[in-house]
Amino acid sequence: MSDKSNPATRRTTSLSVLVPVYNEQYLVATSLERLRVLAESPLLDRVQVIVVDDRSTDQTPEVLRQFAEKVSNERGKISWDFHRHQENLGKGGAVRTAIDCADCELSVIHDADLEYHPRDLLRMIPLFLDEGADAVFGSRFMAGEFKRALFLRHQFGNKLLTFLCDLACDLDLTDMETCYKMVRTDLLRTIPLFSRDYRIEPEITIKLAKRGARIYEVPISYTGRTYQEGKKIRWTDGVKALVAIARYRISDRVFKPDTFGSEVAERLRHAPRYTNWIADKVRPFMGDDVLELGANVGSMTLSLIPRTRYCAADANPLFVRELEKLRDTRPYLSAMRLDPSQPLTSLNGASFDTVICQNVLEHVDDDEDVLRRCAAVLRPGGRILVLAPQSPALRGSLDDYLGHRRRYGAADLERLAGKAGLRVAHVGGVNRAGSAAWWINARLLRRRQISLFQMKVLNLATPLLRAIEPLLPLPSLTLFAVLQKPGSGEVTS
Numbered sequence: 001m002s003d004k005s006n007p008a009t010r011r012t013t014s015l016s017v018l019v020p021v022y023n024e025q026y027l028v029a030t031s032l033e034r035l036r037v038l039a040e041s042p043l044l045d046r047v048q049v050i051v052v053d054d055r056s057t058d059q060t061p062e063v064l065r066q067f068a069e070k071v072s073n074e075r076g077k078i079s080w081d082f083h084r085h086q087e088n089l090g091k092g093g094a095v096r097t098a099i100d101c102a103d104c105e106l107s108v109i110h111d112a113d114l115e116y117h118p119r120d121l122l123r124m125i126p127l128f129l130d131e132g133a134d135a136v137f138g139s140r141f142m143a144g145e146f147k148r149a150l151f152l153r154h155q156f157g158n159k160l161l162t163f164l165c166d167l168a169c170d171l172d173l174t175d176m177e178t179c180y181k182m183v184r185t186d187l188l189r190t191i192p193l194f195s196r197d198y199r200i201e202p203e204i205t206i207k208l209a210k211r212g213a214r215i216y217e218v219p220i221s222y223t224g225r226t227y228q229e230g231k232k233i234r235w236t237d238g239v240k241a242l243v244a245i246a247r248y249r250i251s252d253r254v255f256k257p258d259t260f261g262s263e264v265a266e267r268l269r270h271a272p273r274y275t276n277w278i279a280d281k282v283r284p285f286m287g288d289d290v291l292e293l294g295a296n297v298g299s300m301t302l303s304l305i306p307r308t309r310y311c312a313a314d315a316n317p318l319f320v321r322e323l324e325k326l327r328d329t330r331p332y333l334s335a336m337r338l339d340p341s342q343p344l345t346s347l348n349g350a351s352f353d354t355v356i357c358q359n360v361l362e363h364v365d366d367d368e369d370v371l372r373r374c375a376a377v378l379r380p381g382g383r384i385l386v387l388a389p390q391s392p393a394l395r396g397s398l399d400d401y402l403g404h405r406r407r408y409g410a411a412d413l414e415r416l417a418g419k420a421g422l423r424v425a426h427v428g429g430v431n432r433a434g435s436a437a438w439w440i441n442a443r444l445l446r447r448r449q450i451s452l453f454q455m456k457v458l459n460l461a462t463p464l465l466r467a468i469e470p471l472l473p474l475p476s477l478t479l480f481a482v483l484q485k486p487g488s489g490e491v492t493s
Helices: 028-040 060-071 090-101 118-130 152-169 200-210 235-250 262-268 272-285 317-327 367-376 397-402 410-419 432-444 452-471
Strands: 013-021 044-053 078-084 106-109 135-139 181-184 215-219 289-293 309-314 333-337 352-358 378-389 423-430 478-484
Touching (some): 028 060, 028 118, 044 090, 181 200, 200 235, 272 378, 367 410, 397 432
Parallel strands (some): 013 106, 044 078, 352 378
Antiparallel strands (some): 106 181, 378 478
């Protein structure tokens, strides 16, 4: 990736401020006025304020109408966007509406009261620009400029919930319940959020952790309200948060459904033994200068490195961001967005002695053309290592769910290789027992997805499956083939 495309090397960014509002007629205008401090930051070239009135029942709509009228003709760094729900959807619903409208690089939630001051947001932005943060939380319990002394029971409750959330996602946060959570918008928009109320706080936190996000904390000031001043949270919200922590701890719904199969990629993380099994098949045929197509979130990449040069590529920008995180301590590793069905111009003429084509051919319209593109970046004598679903007889509902256009037999791949000017140097397979499980799920039960439970069972069963593999009279679920490019300088195993 070039430095220009890496946010950590840039010196400015943009911020969407998500403002959920419900019955705050006395405070909301002042709270919005405070956001003008963001325009003073040289690190922000644009600020988008998205206000969502969650069907307030007091005079909040009129206050917002007047405020919107006042700022309608303003021109400057801050733009204002106002929305109103036709039914009350809770804080979570208002936040989801605002996220859908966000178009800046970063997003942060700002409540419509006066407990938080947006000047503290300016402390968070450098961590995105300098440290490559994915999310920055403003902690009320780290040493800030000041904190209003209020209810001891609230502090105990917050610290208990934070501790339990930290246990659930293996973090060491000091303030999970903070409102000020600044997150990269492209990341936040791909996380499915379901909570209607304050449960959105542990939901966002746990799902960010499960996505492997780089989360930082900075101290912020806090001026809490009393109940007489309008504070809305109750002890019942704490109980709901406990239930939410348990719920999202066991859930694997951390990707919205998309055309890249991101949900499946996340579930594969829960089967590292199976990934290592496949990597053990691939490793003996690899050279030291490798291009991995379809690298996904890097599960197999980690099993195949180190190498002299290793380029991990995927068409999914979310996966590429995950791959970029692996580079900090691996100077030989690069990550890039690459669609093998398109000309591989972003490689800038680079060539490799090994191309790993992992679960790619079955997804594209023209697999022969993709194989030719792979061969074009391969040095004479180099190898393409193909992993693809085997046996057309197994095709079923799971293939449709995963976006498989085809399954392969050894003869199919041999014909394809010949058309691309390659020869088949080796054909094998992985996971014979898996073909029986696949047939039951895809053909008999006609299931549309692979569950997290099934992936965990697969991970636990992998040592046994490896041991009995030679004894089973079944085709392998995954086909593994080594395709050689003619020429001298063949890669040695």
